[in-house]
Amino acid sequence: MKIFIVPPNSLILFDLVERFGHQPLSIMAELRERVTSNEIEKPPLNVTVDDVKKGLKYAGIEVPSGIRGRLAVYGPMIEEAEAAIFMEDAPYSFGCVGCARTNEMVKLLVRKRKIPLLDLEYPHSDEEARAMVARIKEFLEGLK
């Protein structure tokens, strides 16, 4: 099954989802087409003008273009997803990954789809990480 992961570029979630036999929907795979096409020459131009227009499907015109640009990438992935895993409060879910408002919109869009969803907190200790791995495995095995 196709699993949407939040943060969408998380190494940990990508690896665990793939390890337990599912296909993670990651932003890296989505962006590969964009960065290897001739249309984009160099960062930070990692979205096209068309992307910002596509983002209108997921966010209103009054929403900043940065959010719309991100949603143009995330939106089709959310529509494709058959289940989702959220890792809340990941220390890197801001900064270069983007923006708290986009993350909120993404969570809303996923919840609107009413697909199976696992909500986790980013672990801060060995015990929490062990519990998290077990919960992810249980969730993913339950989807088969």
Next chain:
Amino acid sequence: MSEETETRMLFIAPSSDLTPDQLVRHLHTLNLGINIKETCYGCVLEGTRAQLLHALTEARKLDPNRIFTKVRAFPVGDIRRCRAHHGSRPGFAQLQKEWKDLAMFDQGLQCVARGEHPPSPVRPKKMAVRDLKIICDEVGK
């Protein structure tokens, strides 16, 4: 899909005794016909999806629970990202944080592999305002 070129990063968890050099040498000996670049955290591989999944399976034989992977958008040696060409690495802080935490997840995977019952950790709750007021009053006396 399997014929499409893909780029993957392999991360060796800090708890592993394996070095990036050992991993890369092992992958080179397999003659997989893929592009392999050694990095500080492990290596970057580029080839078709089927080739990379085969390489990952072989790499995991060295240390099954301590080699992690994710795909990468930019190709190997892309001048927009490659350090040799002074490329920027905006995602490096995230990779560094996740790489450090891989040791915790490796324990989780071992726990799952052994079929152990996972712990139920309880996070300390935030202090109630009433308790904080009591402390403030005591200090203020």
